[in-house]
Amino acid sequence: MKNEATLTNTSETSVYSMMRTPIMMLLLLTSIHLWSQNEKVVLQKKIKQHTKLDTLKCNLWAELIELEEDPAIWPKYNLELKKILLQIIADQKLQQTSPEWYVRKLFTVLMYEAQDAKWQYGNNAKAIALEFEMLKYAQSIDDAKMICQSYIEIAATYIGQKLYPEAQQYLEKALVVARKSKSESEIALVLNNLGQNYNDLLQPQKAIPLLHESLQLAQKNKLKICINIQNNLGVAYYKLKRFDLAVDHYKQSLKISQELQNTSGIIISYLNIANSLRDNKQYTNAIEYAEQALALSQKINRIPYVEAAYKMLTSLYELSHQPQKALDAFRASTILKDSIINDENKSAILKTEFKYENQKKEAQIKALAQQKKIVELESKRQKTWLYVSLFAAFVLALIGYLMFLRYKTKKQNELLKVQLEETQKTLEAEKKSVQSELKALRSQMNPHFIFNALNSIQEQFMYGDRVLANEQMGNFTTLTRQILDISRKKYISMATEVDVLTKYLELEKMRFADDFSYEITLTDEVDEDYHQIPPMLVQPLVENSIKHGLLHKSGPKKVTICFDYDEAENTLICTVEDNGIGREKALAIKESNTRTHQSFATQATEQTLELLEGEKSTLHYDDLIQAGESVGTRVTLKISLA
Structure with a gap:
């Protein structure tokens, strides 16, 4: 409805008028x-x-x-x-x-x-x-x-x-x-509409030159209205009883419809060609096109097209002196029409008539046979009744057995269905439980992250650059909203994860002088817009590297984050590496503090992994040793996404 409308109009001839609604809807309702x-x-x-x-x-x-x-x-x-x-x-x-x-x-x-x-x-x-x-x-x-x-x-x-x-x-x-504007596409459109309107005004002789000019411009500019122009030319020549030319243009319309795989257009072209051939007394060719229209209409189950094809065939069979086929097509058309009004009742009536005719014929055959073999049948009557009784008993026993099997199978299926529903309910409950635990865990991580980030900004207000602190406060607000948003999701894109980590590291950078740097890389196997990761898994590991590895280190400090996939693309591998003091020294500093503190970030990450995939996802720490001294820590996080 919100697209620009293109004026379309066709002849009121029954076959051609079927094109008006599909074309109008196609051009006006595409959104x-x-x-x-x-x-x-x-x-x-x-x-x-x-x-x-x-x-x-x-x-x-x-x-x-x-x-x-x-x-x-x-x-x-x-x-x-x-x-x-x-x-x-x-x-x-x-x-x-x-x-x-x-x-x-x-x-x-x-x-x-x-x-x-x-x-x-x-x-x-x-x-x-x-x-x-x-x-x-x-x-x-x-x-x-x-x-x-x-x-x-x-x-x-x-x-x-x-x-x-x-x-x-x-x-x-x-x-x-x-x-006046010299726009060939607009000229072609208006000429086509004028030609259609002349057809509706029953003035096809005025429509033809306009439509030919429109077709020339449309073909030159490769416009989609060529199919409509060819059809309108067919209508115009049909009204002038120049059936050969009408068929030529309908066939051009058919060719375009076939190229576009427009099934409705193909059927309508078949019917238009059949209609023109019929009026030109080329009944054999007309029947071929009408039968193709019927077959294709039945294939896509379009009742109006099927009915139109049957009507066309009825007329063609009558004109070609094939009364039985004409009668069959007429009956099929009548049945189809009545089925739209009352399909069930009509079907029942036809079945009853068919059954009655069959029974009548069978009775006549039996009567003739009985007249010829009355003596023989009389002598064998008792024997026949015996066989009939035995056969009836056998049939009844077979029916009873089949009904029993059906009843037994039905009960078994009902039992299996109940078991399946119970299993599905159990799995759904477990899934909801895991999701609830994940939401609870992420809700705990949000204040934890906010507290740490505010500490960094507070240090800037107290000891650092207040202008920078104000600027970073704005960045913190943006990042906080983003963290709260993604914490409600099960998965986020790699692009979002990188954006969150970058903003977080920029905030953490305020703690240090100019000797702190970071690097985030994605390998070629990682598509940042396609691949996804559970939220709030990597940030706690980066926080640990800064807090325990770099905060107590003098000299240049650097955190490197790398995302990669295994060959099967079933496992995301995230590596967080720092050049800090190492885990051993960090542990010693931690133990020397009067107040013990258990790393919530690490604990939260491990619990999240257990809830997501259990043993399929792992978290591994490695000390980086050089000349017998610890020169940093590497944390390897493997997340199974299979």
Whole structure:
């Protein structure tokens, strides 16, 4: 509904009229969902926060309208944007760019509103009023393309009401504007629409030259309307009873439909060709195309097409003197039509008639046989009854046994179903339990991280650069919101993980002088937008490296973080390496403190790994030794994602 409308129109001949609705819906109802629901919420917040009436406000509303696909919601947004644009256009002080920019935005808003009124609610009076308003604004900035589009929209509304002479006036105006602008694509479009309208006005001789010119321009510019133009030419030649030419153009339409794999277009082309061949008395060829239309319609189960194909075949079989086939096709068509109204009742009646006819024929055959062999049958009657009784007893016993087996199988299936449901409930409960534990653990890590980060900022306020501290306080606020957001998720992208680590390390960098540096790398096997990782696993390890490895070290300090995948891409390998004092010295410093402290970060990471994958994920520490001295620590975290 929110796409630009393209005026389409076909002949009222029963076969051709089937094309109008699919083409109109295809061109008018295509809307692409560009972003997620979360991005809609972000846009709504931005609109609420941005109270100024300006270009940015207009663009935000326009983005939200394109994102929203709910037909009950986006028109309300459209009206809000319309109010803003009218205010800005009326007050030059509010205009931040050229007045034409706001008029073009308003033109699109009015077109959306008109199409919604016309196609969603059938309010043609409102639609035509809005379309004339579009024309007024288009003329105010002398925009040829907008003026042409306004005329086309007005004509489309008139055609929808079968007011073809009124539509003709505005299509002719559109053609004048299109030729003046020298836009070949617009000229081709308007010429095609004019040709269609002449067909509806039963003036095909006027339609043909216009459609040929349209086709030439469309083929030159490789436009998609070629299929519609070929079909309209077929209609025009059919109305003039030039059936050979009509078939030629229908076949061109068929060829394009086949290239585009447009099944509905293929069926309609088959029927159009069959119709023209029939009126040209080429019944054999016509039957071939009608049968192809029937087969394809039945394949995709499109009842209206199946019914149309049967009707065509009925007519063709009658004309080609095949009464039985004509009768069969007519019966099939009748059955199909009645099945749409009352499928079950009709099916039951037909079955009863079929059964009655069969029984009647069987009775006649038996009567004839009995007359010939009455003596023989009489002598064997008792023997026959015996066999019949035995056979009936056998059949009853077999039926009873089969029913017993069915009952037994049903009970077994019910038992298995109950067991399966119980198992699923147990697994679901366990899954919810693990998720609850993970959420609880991450909720504990959030204040832990916030406390440590605030300590760093506090040191800057007390002993360092307060301007830098104020700047980092803003970064801390952003990072805190990000941490709180990702802690609710089970997995985040590698790009988000790297962003969080970078912001965190920038905060930690305030603790040190200029001798602290860090490096975050991803190998070629890691796609930062595709691959994902559980949140809040790596940051505690980095925090440990800084707090216990680098804080007590003099000289250059560096933390290196590397993300890699194994060959099977089932395990993410994260390495955190520092050039700190090593675990042994860090432990000694820790024990010398009067207050003992157990590393919450390490403990939280280990518990998270156990809850996620158990033994499949591991955490391993290695001391880096050089010349007998500890020169740092390497922590290797392996996370199974299989």
